[in-house]
Amino acid sequence: MFDLNGDGDVDCEEFEKVATLIRQQTSIGSRHRDHANTGNTFKGVNSALTTYFFGPTLKQKLTIEKFLDFQKQLQREILSLEFQRKHPDENGKITEPDFTDLLLAYSGFPEKKKARMLKRVKKAFRDHGQGISREDYLNFFHFLNNINDVDTALTFYHIAGASIDELTLKHVAKTVAHVDLSDHIIHVVFTIFDENQDGQLSNREFIAVMKNRLLRGLEKPKDTGFVKFMQSVLKCAKDSTPALLDI
Ligand SMILES: [Ca+2]
Ligand SMILES: [Ca+2]
Structure with a gap:
């Protein structure tokens, strides 16, 4: 989309x-345009980004590899910031209830339902909580990034009549998303989402919810993927370096 002259790279x-163009056409874009009078937040982030993509003199080209690498780093950075906000202990771990909180942040659940899930987790891990490490957390969200493929795989399990218990989820994560989820984090996830406590997760209990989580509450139909991405950059920048906004 960005490569207007079709030479395979994107220049500044x-x-x-x-x-x-995108800024003029979308609701998030126009909100930032309207900020122009009061400080023009968007432009500041934009110039930091163009310098990163195209170098200080803006002469470099942006390759697909560089962009994908940037996207990967950005995702890790945002997740790390979210994790850090829960104040990990001296072993670098956050509590099971804190993990639950992060996971349910964008679920769109009613407060009552969230409270019920949180209560279940608090009760289950009150005396023998092991905590969630940053690596566990990043692994789990890597798994969630592949939730659509996971959904397809689980559909096949349904057709075969098999149940989605903890072992099945572990297996699907490994084969579909190529990620090793620890037994503990799987157990926590089951504690959170297994509403009817039958030891199995239905699509309604888990997958549908996690697809929402992936969108981070940005699923407004008018906005393109790029604006979602820019919104993430903005959030990331705002959370990490307030000074960046003053550029
Ligand atoms: Ca080009
Ligand atoms: Ca269940």
């Missing part, structure tokens, strides 16, 4: 053209 001019 191409990037600016498309970014401007």
Whole structure:
């Protein structure tokens, strides 16, 4: 989309053209445009980003590899910030209830339902909580990033009549998302989502919810994927370096 002259890379001019166009057409974009009078937040982040993508003189080209690498780093960074906000202990772990809180943040559940889930987790791990490490956390969200493939795989399990117990989830994570989830984090996830306590997760109990979580509450139909991405950059920048906004 950005490569206007079709040479396989994106240069700064191409990037600016498309970014401007998107800003004019979307609701999030216009909200930032309206900020222009009061400080123009968007432009500040944008210039930091263009310098990163195209170098200090803006002469470099942006390759697909560089962009994908940036996206991967950005995702890790945002997740790490979320994790850090829960104040990990001296072993670098957060509590099971804190993990639950992070996971349910964008679920769109009614407060009552969230409270019920949190209560279940608090009760289950009150005396023998092992905590959740940053690696566990990143692994789990890597798994969630592949939730659509996981959904497809689980559908096949349904057709075969098999149940989605803890072992099945572990197996699907490994084969579909290529990630090793620890037994503990799987157990915590089951404690959170197994509403009817039958030891199995139905699609309604888990997958549908996690697809929402992935969207981070940004699922407004008018906004494109790029704006979601820019919104994440903005959130990331705002959370990490307030000074960046003053550029
Ligand atoms: Ca180009
Ligand atoms: Ca169940």
